[in-house]
Amino acid sequence: MSRPLLQVENLRVHFPVGGGLFSRPRMLKAVDDVSFQLAPGETLGVVGESGCGKSSLGRAVLQLIPPTAGRVLWLGEDLCRLDDDAMNVKRSELQLVFQDPLASLNPRMTVGGILREPLYSFEPGIARSEAEDRAAAMMRRVGLRPEMMNRYPNEFSGGQCQRISIARAMISRPRLVICDEPVSALDVSIQAQIIALLRELQAEYEVSYIFISHDLSVVRHLCHRIMVLYLGKLMEIGPKRDIFDTPRHPYTQSLLSAVPIPDPRRARQRDQKLLEGDLPSPLNPPSGCVFRTRCPHATPLCIKSAPVLEATGSEAHQVACHYWQSLTPETHTDQPTGE
Amino acid sequence: MGFLTQRRDRQLAAMQAAGRTVGRSLWQDALRRFRSNKAAMGSVFVLAFISLMAIFAPMLSPHTLEDFYWEYILVPPTLENGHWFGTDANGRDMFVRTFYGARVSLTIGVMTTAVALLIGVTWGSVAGYFGGRIDNIMMRIVDVLYALPLLFFIIILVTVFGRNIYLVFIGIGAVEWLTMSRIVRGQTLSVKQKEYVEAARAIGLSNLVIVRRHVVPNIIGPVIVFVTLLIPTTILVESYLSFLGLGVQEPMTSWGTLISQGAxxxxxxxxxxxxxxxxxxxxxxxxxxxxxxxxxxxxxxxx
Known part of the structure; x- marks a missing residue:
């Protein structure tokens, strides 16, 4: 792997919940001890159920919510230790695309205004005509006509709004864009277009993505590596092919077996490992391995001690489970593999 | 104003002819839309006319506030004797009194509302946006001031500083911004959850710029509604203060005073x-x- 663009080390994001005058607030561990690296031009998929800390992870990397502990090294520099002004300068390199396309655009600003704003922010003193030209060029790049510059977000469809949102993120030429479920609010046909656009932009600008999603079939199309989170903890991380072909963690296995197959005959043959029960409350996570309450293979050891992340066959593929070696990784041959 | 937009329109046309698309801002758009609203534009002209009359009518009229016409007591409006709006029970010219009254009432209405708007929007949006302890302290100050009755407050001001119309401005303004700041705070709390505010933070804008450019424009609707209610309120509050002898004093007058006398x-x-x-x-x-x-x-x- 080339020199990492981003190194996240032991990142924790804890939120105080409740707590009044006489009671101490309880800590919600949204992200707990997560470490990973990201290479330039790479796409890392982050998957997990709702409430597993995916979005908190993305926002903590961007310092939009302050991490409780850990380091976020951007080209070797710890972003957590920068003051606001220094961080704001860095923000041109780290951008964000949101889930709800319309809500992420200020309804009182024209599209042109929305696209020019990052330029004015990151390049103070830029001439208005240059900002307008670059906004127009960016609109053309994401497939919108520059003549629509004077329209307001509510005049656009969801897919178009997401294009505007992507254009806003890309206009400052970032090196990392965190996509927080960018397609989950869109129609399937539009999803494919947006994913194709993200891919084209990645080839053109050599940008890295952290692609947050709960939709494995979307992740499969875009990502090089995949990270599985459960209750704020890293369960398994590895190259896409390893994760899809030989998932080691029982949670990953059940996630994969829940992906719908568009062929009823094959779907019926498949041995589905559906999870039982609900996600435990992150305010009161289970002892030991957080997944043990829903894990079909849990033993007393899982209650006592939390598994640490360890490398499987390849160094890149790591899993946090006491029994990954004894669990037979089923080859998911019934799934078409990515590209 | 019209001239400026015409020039901007010509610029736009020229640049569009040159094959460029030129961005417009919300305010330019808003001005264009406002100008096409007939009721609003008509109201602007009527208000401008009343304001001009308030400024110039007392200057140009042969009568003054101090003139008493003993031969014309309680004369109804007529064009013949020069008292176009008639005279009151003391024989004073009502035309002059009405427009002197307009000066006081319009100034109070607009000035105190402007003060309330400025302080209230700033206070409320800052408290709502920053939240936490700042919000708590700022809103408790508002609560304390709320507990102070307007009348009591103005009586204190008048006893300390003597009778002065500016004290009425300060008094009403100091009370009316409290409600404004509460409304603005509530709206800000909901707007700051929106993803576009987070997006604004992600492009490195400072908190004050975010409040000014992303929060305030999005809470403007309820604020304007409140302002249109606040202007009449302040005009009426002035009239009851004057009735109690705390506002303007004879021979100076205001619409509120004139109405209570007329009633x-x-x-x-x-x-x-x-x-x-x-x-x-x-x-x-x-x-x-x-x-x-x-x-x-x-x-x-x-x-």
């Missing part, structure tokens, strides 16, 4: 009530139309 003599001289009352009503209508027009003009979704 007392409604059977002997109905014009004493009808004329200032009509002006007040027209003015309030105009502010309402302008408020509606502004709200619609500043809301791109309402087009």
């Amino acid at each position: 007392a003599s409604i059977d002997t001289g109905p014009w004493l009530l009808v004329i200032p009352g009509t002006f007040l009503a027209i003015t309030l209508f105009c502010f309402n139309f302008i408020g509606d027009g502004l709200r619609d003009a500043l809301d791109p979704e309402g087009r």
Whole structure:
């Protein structure tokens, strides 16, 4: 792997919940001890159920919510230790695309205004005509006509709004864009277009993505590596092919077996490992391995001690489970593999 | 104003002819939309006319506030004797009194509302946006001031500083911004959860720029509605303060004072009530139309 663009080390994001005058607030561990690296031009998929800390992870990397502990090294520099002004300068390199396309655009600003704003922010003193030209060029790049510059977000469809949102993120030429479920609010046909656009932009600008999603079939199309989170903890991380072909963690296995197959005959043959029960409350996570309450293979050891992340066959593929070696990784041959 | 937009329109046309698309801002758009709103534009002209009359009519009129015409007591409006709006029970010219009253009432209405708007929006949006301890402290200050009765507050001001019309401005303004700041805070709390505010933080804008550019424009609707209600409130509050001897003093007058005097003599001289009352009503209508027009003009979704 080339020199990492981003190194996240032991990142924790804890939120105080409740707590009044006489009671101490309880800590919600949204992200707990997560470490990973990201290479330039790479796409890392982050998957997990709702409430597993995916979005908190993305926002903590961007310092939009302050991490409780850990380091976020951007080209070797710890972003957590920068003051606001220094961080704001860095923000041109780290951008964000949101889930709800319309809500992420200020309804009182024209599209042109929305696209020019990052330029004015990151390049103070830029001439208005240059900002307008670059906004127009960016609109053309994401497939919108520059003549629509004077329209307001509510005049656009969801897919178009997401294009505007992507254009806003890309206009400052970032090196990392965190996509927080960018397609989950869109129609399937539009999803494919947006994913194709993200891919084209990645080839053109050599940008890295952290692609947050709960939709494995979307992740499969875009990502090089995949990270599985459960209750704020890293369960398994590895190259896409390893994760899809030989998932080691029982949670990953059940996630994969829940992906719908568009062929009823094959779907019926498949041995589905559906999870039982609900996600435990992150305010009161289970002892030991957080997944043990829903894990079909849990033993007393899982209650006592939390598994640490360890490398499987390849160094890149790591899993946090006491029994990954004894669990037979089923080859998911019934799934078409990515590209 | 018109000249400037015309020039901007010509610039736009020229640049578009050169094959470039030129960005417009919300305010330019809003101005264009406001100008196409007939009721609002008509109200602007009526208000401008009343304001001009308030400024110039007392200057140009042969009568003054101090003139008593003993031969014309309680004369109804007529064009013949030079007292176009008639005279009151003391033989004073009502035309001059009405427009002197307009000076006081319009100034109080606009000034105190402007003060309330400025302080209230700043205070409320800062408290709501920053939240936490800052919010707590700022809103407790508002609560404490709320507990202070307006009348009591103005009586203190008058006893300490003597009778002065500016104290009425300060007094009413100091009380009215409290409600404004609460409204603004509530709206800010909901707007700051929106993803576009987070996006603004992600492009490195400072908190004050975010409040000014992303929060305040999105809470403007309820604020304008409140402003259109606040202007008549302040005009009426001034009239009761004057009635209690805390506001303007004879021979100076205001619409509120004129109306309360006119109401007392409604059977002997109905014009004493009808004329200032009509002006007040027209003015309030105009502010309402302008408020509606502004709200619609500043809301791109309402087009």
